[in-house]
Structures are given as C-alpha cells and as structure tokens.
Amino acid sequence: MAEILKANCRICNYKVEVKYGGGKFDYLTNNPVPAFNKTTEEIESVNFLTEKENSNYVFYSNDEIKGDNEDGYIFRNFDLELNQINNYCPKCKNYSLTFQSYIYS
Ligand SMILES: [Zn+2]
Numbered sequence: 001m002a003e004i005l006k007a008n009c010r011i012c013n014y015k016v017e018v019k020y021g022g023g024k025f026d027y028l029t030n031n032p033v034p035a036f037n038k039t040t041e042e043i044e045s046v047n048f049l050t051e052k053e054n055s056n057y058v059f060y061s062n063d064e065i066k067g068d069n070e071d072g073y074i075f076r077n078f079d080l081e082l083n084q085i086n087n088y089c090p091k092c093k094n095y096s097l098t099f100q101s102y103i104y105s
Pocket residue numbers: 009010011012013014089090091092093094096
C-alpha cells in the first residue's frame with residue numbers, strides 16, 4: 001500500500017519525493033498523502049487522518065489542485081485519488097506537476 005512517489009514539474013523542474021499511503025501496520029493511524037503547504041509553498045507528505053481539516057494544507061486528492069489528467073494513471077488509496085499528470089505546481093503555479101511511482105514498500 002505505501003508508496004513513494006516522485007513529483008516533478010515539467011516547466012520549472014521542481015522535484016520532491018513524497019509518501020503515499022500508510023504501511024501494513026500503521027495505516028489506521030498514519031495515511032501520508034502529498035499536500036501543498038500554503039505557508040512554505042512546498043509539497044509534503046501529510047497525515048490525512050490527522051490533518052484533513054487543517055486549512056494550511058491542500059491535499060493532492062482534492063480537485064482544487066488537479067488539472068486535466070488526460071490519459072494519466074490514477075493512484076488510489078482507499079477513497080483518495082491522485083492524478084498522475086497536470087497537478088498544481090507550488091513553485092511556478094502551473095498545472096504541470098507529474099507524480100510517478102518510485103518505490104513500493
Ligand atoms: Zn513548476
């Protein structure tokens with residue numbers, strides 16, 4: 001279930017690695033989902049279970065920061081879905097960020 005994703009912007013080359021999904025033993029309390037941190041303007045892995053009401057974060061499962069996924073893959077984690085392509089980039093503010101699966105653990 002737990003996955004490491006690489007986020008990469010095709011316009012400004014912003015790159016970050018994020019966790020998606022909890023592990024076999026902690027998924028009930030820890031469910032990291034890539035989120036845009038409005039204060040730092042960075043993407044972080046944030047525990048959706050404890051921070052979903054925190055207005056400082058916009059999770060990439062939220063339609064607000066998704067663009068057109070075209071024929072992209074959808075990463076599923078319970079009822080959360082991440083689009084593979086055309087997500088909001090916190091640096092250049094275009095819908096140009098791609099998530100790629102990197103490591104399963
Ligand atoms: Zn960018």
